Amino acid sequence: MKQLYIAIIILAFCGSAKAQDNSLFFTKGIPQSTQLNASFRPVKKWYLAMPALGSVQINSGNSGFSWDDIIRSGTGAQSDSLVVDLDYAASQMQEDNLLATESSLQVIGFGFAAKKWFFTFDINHKLKAKIKYPVSLMNLRQGNWDYDNNKPINHSFSNLYVNGIDYNEIALGASRTINDRLTVGMRVKYLIGVANVHSEYFNLDMETFANGNMRLTSDASFRTNIPLDITYDENGYVDGVEVKDDIEDELLSTNNTGWGFDFGANYKFNDKLVLGAAVNDLGFIKWKGETSRLFTKGSFEYDGIDISDEITGNESDEDDFDKVLDDLEDAFRFSSDSEGYKTGLMGSFNVSLNYQPKQWLNLGVISKNYFVEDMLVPQVTAGAGLQAGRILSTSLTYSYMKNAPSNFGAGVALNLGALQIYAVSDNLSSALKPETAKYVNARLGINFVFNGKRKKVEEVVEESVE
Incomplete structure (x- = not known):
């Protein structure tokens, strides 16, 4: 029992994490669980993922609000209709909110045991x-x-952050049993970058003074390797940006390469209790092909527009509105360069605890954590897995995610001989009530799994006696 308390304390200090197929951890026998922890050994002999169908996965979420936070039932005279309620949506948001998406497609996958x-x-x-x-x-x-209250309202958008990355990986992994208690694993990945866009920094402030004047200040920089045609004015500033016509050929180039690493370990306190820890997607991609950096820094003060001529019907010598637009454009001119740059892989770490009181039952908890800029994104999942021999493996889970505490999930793996069909989700409510869902999560696939011949009853008894 003391060992169980120690493991729970470790999990508590690790915090919680964002969902990424945590139900996969509780649905036993699925080979793709090695992607959660490189030290996992989900099959006894070997497996082969169905090409392009072994794992199709998507995770998407918006911690700020759901659809029905904005579109709501009206009140009073509008009680029988739907209305846009931005006040309620804002009340459900936090100071900083996260819109995130992760998807993957397993093109090829196989694994095998060797002692x-x-x-x-x-x-x-x-x-x-x-x-x-x-x-x-x-x-x-x-x-x-x-x-x-007769006072100005200031707005700051300096916490805005954008990062998107699309890439292919070729991964080779190995895990080894060190002794009766410890198993460690590692995966090395060669990376080929397809596309990237991210904000190096973004500062934009809107300040209003007591006299009604308004000032905008900006200092921002974005990097991308998306093939762009950039035109410039006579002063050397960016005048126009368009995506190139041959973008498909440019994105499929191999100029953007890098390396990634996953590390994992499992420690058995006893035959029933196992603690796991993993760090995934450590590494980088160097972007060299068709890179661009767009940056701007400026300040613009608006003191109003004189519309007296329009009111009196007199003709004005200058269109004041056009002048304001010209001044605004001059204040926030964009410049660019085409130097190469390097990005990380948005890595994560997780900690898991599995307790198996019966051969057909396992209970546990898994956390996964990652950072978006300087913000920790946490989530924790507790669940139970049930196995009906080799034929069926199921799981039920409950996940706590950022600003969305109630997420029930499930998983099922059906083994028809060597053929395995599986599906897992950390959030079933997204399918049952999509208008209330803040998170969508699912992974499904087809594998061929070989665990060796079943042992006869008398062989099992002889081994237990020995």
């Missing part, structure tokens, strides 16, 4: 995108003046 070793090989296509946005974007609905 104390277990080897895996994968080719995957992955897409990750993370956007951190402040509640101040929604607060723009209030304008820039508080008429009730």
Whole structure:
């Protein structure tokens, strides 16, 4: 029992994490669980993933609000209709909110056991995108003046952060049983970058003064390797940006390469209790082909427009509105360069605890954590797995995610001889009530799994006696 308390304390200090197929951890016998922890050994002999169908996975979420936070039932005279309620949506948001998406497709995958070793090989296509946005974007609905208190309203959007990456990986993994208690694993991945866009920094502030004047200040920089045709004005500033016509050929180039690493370990306190820990997607991609950096820094003060000529019907010598637009454009001119750059893989770490009181039952908890800029994104999943011999493996889970505490999930793996069909999700409510869902998560696939011949009853008894 003391060992159980120690493991729970370790998990508590690790915090919680964002969902990425945590139900996969509880649904036993699925080979793709090695992607959670490189030291996992889910099959006894070997497996082969169905090409392009071994694993199709998507995770997407918006911690800020769901659809029915914005579109709501009206009140009073509008009680029988739907209305847009931005005030309620803003009340459900936090100071910083996250819009995230992760998807992957396993093109090829297989693995096999060799005494104390277990080897895996994968080719995957992955897409990750993370956007951190402040509640101040929604607060723009209030304008820039508080008429009730007769004071200005200032807005800051400097916490905005964007990072998106699309790449292919060729991965070779190995795990080894060190002794009766410890198993360790590692996966090395050669990476081929397809596309990337991210904000190096983004500062934008809107300040209103007591006299009604308004000032905008910006200091921002974005990097991308998306093939762009950039035109410039006579002063050398960016005048126009368009995506090239031959973008498909450019994106399939191999100029953008890098390396990634996964590390994992499992420690058995006893025959029933196992603690696991893993760090995934450590590494980088160097972007060299068709890179661009767009940056701007400026300040613009708006003191109003004289519309007296329009009111009196007199002709004005200068269109004041056009002048304001010209001044605004001059204040926030974009420049560019085409130097190469390097990005990380949006890595994560997880900790798991599995307790198996019966051969057909396992209970546990798994956490997964990652950072978006300087913000920790946490989530924790507790669950139970039930196995009906070799034929059926199931799981039921409950996940706590950022600003969305109630997420029930499930998993099922059906083994028809060597053929395995599986599906897992950390959030079933997204399918049952999509209008209330803040997170969507699913992984499904087809494998061929070989665990060796079943032993006769008398052989099992003889082994237990020995």
